[in-house]
Amino acid sequence: MEAASFVTKPDDRLPRYQQLRDDLVSRIAAGEWALEEAIATEAELGQFYNVSTGTVRKAIDLLVADGVLTRSQGKGTFIRRPRFDSSLFRFFRFKSRDGEPVRPTARVLKREVVKPGDEIRSTLRMKASEKAIHLSRVRLIEGQAVLSEEIWLPRARFEPLATLPLGDFEDLLYPLYERLCRQIVASATEILKVEQATSDDASLLNVAVGSPVIQVHRVASDFAGTPFEWRSTRGAATTFQYQVEIR
Amino acid sequence: MEAASFVTKPDDRLPRYQQLRDDLVSRIAAGEWALEEAIATEAELGQFYNVSTGTVRKAIDLLVADGVLTRSQGKGTFIRRPRFDSSLFRFFRFKSRDGEPVRPTARVLKREVVKPGDEIRSTLRMKASEKAIHLSRVRLIEGQAVLSEEIWLPRARFEPLATLPLGDFEDLLYPLYERLCRQIVASATEILKVEQATSDDASLLNVAVGSPVIQVHRVASDFAGTPFEWRSTRGAATTFQYQVEIR
DNA sequence: CAGTGGTCTAGACCACTTG
DNA sequence: AAGTGGTCTAGACCACTGG
Numbered sequence: 070m071e072a073a074s075f076v077t078k079p080d081d082r083l084p085r086y087q088q089l090r091d092d093l094v095s096r097i098a099a100g101e102w103a104l105e106e107a108i109a110t111e112a113e114l115g116q117f118y119n120v121s122t123g124t125v126r127k128a129i130d131l132l133v134a135d136g137v138l139t140r141s142q143g144k145g146t147f148i149r150r151p152r153f154d155s156s157l158f159r160f161f162r163f164k165s166r167d168g169e170p171v172r173p174t175a176r177v178l179k180r181e182v183v184k185p186g187d188e189i190r191s192t193l194r195m196k197a198s199e200k201a202i203h204l205s206r207v208r209l210i211e212g213q214a215v216l217s218e219e220i221w222l223p224r225a226r227f228e229p230l231a232t233l234p235l236g237d238f239e240d241l242l243y244p245l246y247e248r249l250c251r252q253i254v255a256s257a258t259e260i261l262k263v264e265q266a267t268s269d270d271a272s273l274l275n276v277a278v279g280s281p282v283i284q285v286h287r288v289a290s291d292f293a294g295t296p297f298e299w300r301s302t303r304g305a306a307t308t309f310q311y312q313v314e315i316r
Numbered sequence: 317m318e319a320a321s322f323v324t325k326p327d328d329r330l331p332r333y334q335q336l337r338d339d340l341v342s343r344i345a346a347g348e349w350a351l352e353e354a355i356a357t358e359a360e361l362g363q364f365y366n367v368s369t370g371t372v373r374k375a376i377d378l379l380v381a382d383g384v385l386t387r388s389q390g391k392g393t394f395i396r397r398p399r400f401d402s403s404l405f406r407f408f409r410f411k412s413r414d415g416e417p418v419r420p421t422a423r424v425l426k427r428e429v430v431k432p433g434d435e436i437r438s439t440l441r442m443k444a445s446e447k448a449i450h451l452s453r454v455r456l457i458e459g460q461a462v463l464s465e466e467i468w469l470p471r472a473r474f475e476p477l478a479t480l481p482l483g484d485f486e487d488l489l490y491p492l493y494e495r496l497c498r499q500i501v502a503s504a505t506e507i508l509k510v511e512q513a514t515s516d517d518a519s520l521l522n523v524a525v526g527s528p529v530i531q532v533h534r535v536a537s538d539f540a541g542t543p544f545e546w547r548s549t550r551g552a553a554t555t556f557q558y559q560v561e562i563r
Numbered sequence: 564c565a566g567t568g569g570t571c572t573a574g575a576c577c578a579c580t581t582g
Numbered sequence: 583a584a585g586t587g588g589t590c591t592a593g594a595c596c597a598c599t600g601g
Contacts, residue, residue: 084589110567121591126568134381136563142568143599151562159560257562263510263528263553281510281528281553306510306528311558313406315398315504316383331570357586368572373587389587390580 074117085120089128092118097137097148098292104253107145108138137255151256160261160285161308163210173208173215175240180204182224182231189221189299192288200224202231204238207273215308217273221299226252252297257289263306274305281306321364332367336375339365344384344395345539351500354392355385384502398503400490407508407532408555410457420455420462422487427451429471429478436468436546439535447471449478451485454520462555464520468546473499499544504536510553521552528553 077095079088093108102108111129115122129146132138139149157163158170165171185193185201195201201221208216220242224231229249239245246252262284271278283306289298324342326335340355349355358376362369376393379385386396404410405417412418432440432448442448448468455463467489471478476496486492493499509531518525530553536545 086589107567112567121593123592124590127589129568140568141599142597143566145567145599255563259560259562261556261558261560263530263556265528279526281512283510309508309510311508313506313508315400315506316502333570354586359586368574370573371571374570376587387587388580389578390585392580392586 085118086124086127086131089114089118089120089124090131093128093132094137094292100292102148104148104150104247107147110145151254157216157285157302160283160311161216161304162310163215163308165211171210172240173210175206175208175238175242177235177238178205178207180231180235185221192299193221193223193296195223202227204230206238208240214273214275216302216304217270218303219301223297226250226297246298253291254289254298255292256294257287260286261311262286264303266305270303274303276305283309332365333371333374333378336361336365336367336371337378340375340379341384341539347539349395351395351397351494354394357392398501400488400501400504404463404532404549407530407558408463408551409557410462410555412458418457419487420457422453422455422485422489424482424485425452425454427478427482432468439546440468440470440543442470449474451477453485455487461520461522463549463551464517465550466548470544473497473544493545500538501536501545502539503541504534507533508558509533511550513552517550521550523552530556 075088075092076099077092079092081088083091093114096102097108109117111122111125114125118125129138129140133140136149136151138146140146157173163171163173181203182200183203184190184199185195185203189195189201190197190199193201202224204218204220204222206218206220207214208218222230227246227250230245233249243254246254264282264284265279266274266276266282268278270276270282274282276282282303285302285304287298287300287302288296289300290296322335322339323346324339326339328335330338340361343349344355356364358369358372361372365372376385376387380387383396383398385393387393404420410418410420428450429447430450431437431446432442432450436442436448437444437446440448449471451465451467451469453465453467454461455465469477474493474497477492480496490501493501511529511531512526513521513523513529515525517523517529518527521529523529529550532549532551534545534547534549535543536547537543
């Protein structure tokens with residue numbers, strides 16, 4: 070029997086379904102299938118890799134659990150993009166005057182194209198000479214600033230954003246990244262900390278200097294795992310809540 | 317063919333492995349197997365429920381994903397207790413002077429047996445006449461208080477703790493619950509909030525009044541899902557950090 | 564209707580643990 | 583050596599989607 074058509078050389082010590090999983094990740098990262106379009110069917114994959122459909126299913130199960138794929142009975146298996154809309158809602162509870170949850174709008178206050186500091190440069194794996202795009206935004210609910218954001222992007226990947234008129238930036242940046250720069254966020258890591266409001270925070274967010282502020286620090290990466298966005302979001306701690314289930 | 321020996325009446329609209337999962341939960345909650353001892357083998361369960369081992373595996377997969385069971389190749393499948401040790405470490409980073417992570421010790425400052433307030437009474441589903449045990453603890457690292465805790469327990473389930481000498485309370489309460497009261501924590505929900513230090517916080521935790529404080533509010537439940545512990549933990553926000561992966 | 568994923572079977576053989 | 587869970591097969595049939 071033949072070892073079948075792996076795109077990348079598999080690790081033979083691993084079970085077949087793990088090898089298969091890894092190979093599928095490679096093919097997804099390589100862009101073999103369009104975002105949110107169906108990948109090859111289980112039967113096709115079974116034939117392609119010369120394994121039974123049960124083994125294909127197990128590999129796909131892993132990727133579904135990882136949030137990389139979603140299945141849809143009768144339709145197919147699809148590449149899933151992470152749902153960042155809910156991300157801020159995980160940490161901050163924003164409500165309009167009538168109590169309905171709302172998504173804040175956004176306004177870019179400042180953009181500059183400069184050499185970043187060491188932390189950002191190393192996080193984004195940039196060369197020493199490379200410049201970055203730095204955005205300062207506020208996010209508002211009913212005209213009231215509730216979050217302030219600092220965003221850093223490597224210029225090479227995001228050139229179109231260096232010249233886009235500030236008024237053309239939309240509330241959500243990730244669709245913009247996709248459309249204008251063909252950069253797709255596949256995953257992210259967020260770290261929460263509590264700080265005390267600086268005078269900048271105080272004037273932007275309309276809170277007292279020294280009052281508690283939540284800082285959410287996010288690093289977003291592409292399907293290959295390369296980080297390409299550094300973001301820091303600050304908001305008044307009074308709007309913060311977070312819930313965890315332990316089992 | 318016979319419908320096989322379910323302990324509780326299964327919902328026929330659900331797939332077999334879901335029915336099986338639910339039935340296994342009932343049997344676990346009923347105490348059919350001792351904590352952290354092996355449950356029936358996959359082959360036995362397949363015979364018992366009259367399904368193939370593949371279906372049994374899928375049911376057990378769900379419970380493993382839920383954190384109710386763990387498998388151990390060659391040994392068996394075991395009931396798992398939640399790992400609460402890591403819980404506080406998820407939110408607070410405690411280090412000793414030499415940088416090693418440490419578990420804080422504990423000291424009970426006060427115990428009273430009283431009627432609880434409405435929030436605690438309804439959370440713990442207690443009758444209006446029922447009394448609760450209220451503990452106030454501090455947790456210390458190298459003699460320094462880093463967390464303060466308020467704990468409420470329904471008296472009926474925790475009678476032995478109403479009279480236990482305060483010095484006999486241990487750093488970890490859950491082993492005590494198990495040994496003295498036969499109460500086993502199966503799951504919990506935690507909610508995080510940020511508050512400003514009260515004067516009580518200030519004197520207990522040695523922080524400034526008004527400085528940010530993290531409050532972790534936990535409700536712990538047994539295998540049947542009945543909540544039986546209400547706990548609130550407060551610590552200086554400077555020791556707080558939390559990390560999330562988004563996919 | 565054809566095609567997809569979802570459920571389920573009845574095995575086989577492997578890897579690991581324990582006596 | 584006996585018993586456990588771990589991997590894998592080669593199917594069958596069901597439930598849902600879309601043309």
